[in-house]
Amino acid sequence: MAKQLDYHTIRAIFDRFHAAEPEPKGELEHVNAYTLVVAVALSAQATDAGVNKATRGLFAVADTPEKMLELGEEGVTQHIKTIGLYRNKARNVIKMARILVDDYGGEVPNSRAALQALPGVGRKTANVVLNMWWHYPAQAVDTHIFRVGNRTGICPGRDVVAVERAIEDNIPVDYQHHAHHWLILHGRYICVARKPKCGACLIRDLCQFEEKTQ
Structure with missing residues (x-):
């Protein structure tokens, strides 16, 4: 488990997430x-x-x-x-x-x-x-967020409630609403469980994961 990143690094990470995908969406289809x-x-x-x-x-x-x-x-x-x-x-x-x-x-x-x-x-x-x-800034911590949070140091925690609290405590308020979507998508497509795609990661230089892949 990586140590908790500081405020300025976390803000820089979410600045990049926001620039790449300003309005991330959940992928489950629904009408109401x-x-x-x-x-x-x-x-x-x-x-x-x-x-x-x-x-x-x-x-x-x-x-x-x-x-x-x-x-x-x-x-x-x-x-x-x-x-x-x-x-x-x-x-x-x-x-x-x-x-x-x-x-x-x-x-x-x-x-x-x-x-x-x-x-x-x-x-x-x-x-x-x-x-x-x-549109309440609730944080749904799944396996992707748990992995990304602990690998990167964005929101480390020993269980999902601890990671949820770390998101609420450490991610800037203006990024709270979309935080879990950015983290889920990052974990689903880039920071995957096996062989993370560090070479394609837009926060590679800010991440604390020691076993980065090429």
């Missing part, structure tokens, strides 16, 4: 807050591309909790069976839809605690929804 929370929940232990392939058909027929309940668990299963853990995820999607209809009038709540209380929704999923839909 409900389809976003479902897509993010389905993405656990699955790729965004795989989830998008499955949800295009699902969301075409069920883009609200009410429609999802009409589709039923078996109907959901048929749409998402290409995704890992699909049976358990289909069960959670239906349970989530029932709670949203019964307790929230079919609307997705916008507090972290309420979101985390939904079946299949953890802290990471809740933070993604808060950030992407309500």
Whole structure:
């Protein structure tokens, strides 16, 4: 685990991220807050591309909790069976839809605690929804962010909560909203788990990773 970078270095890193991609976007396809929370929940232990392939058909027929309940668990299963853990995820999607209809009038709540209380929704999923839909600077720490944060020294921590806190404490406020998207994309395409593409990295000279590749 690298040591925490100083403020000026972190700002320089995010200046570069911003210059390269001013408005980074999440890659999960959605049309409203409900389809976003479902897509993010389905993405656990699955790729965004795989989830998008499955949800295009699902969301075409069920883009609200009410429609999802009409589709039923078996109907959901048929749409998402290409995704890992699909049976358990289909069960959670239906349970989530029932709670949203019964307790929230079919609307997705916008507090972290309420979101985390939904079946299949953890802290990471809740933070993604808060950030992407309500533009709250919540930080969803996945394996990519955990790796990048610890390799580079941008936001080191021994667990995801520590990394989340390091992002909030050390990344300048004006970059907080898009921080997790920049870090995820960097980890997904450049700072990959095996053989990171250091030669193509725009923050190579600022990064503390000692085992840089050519």
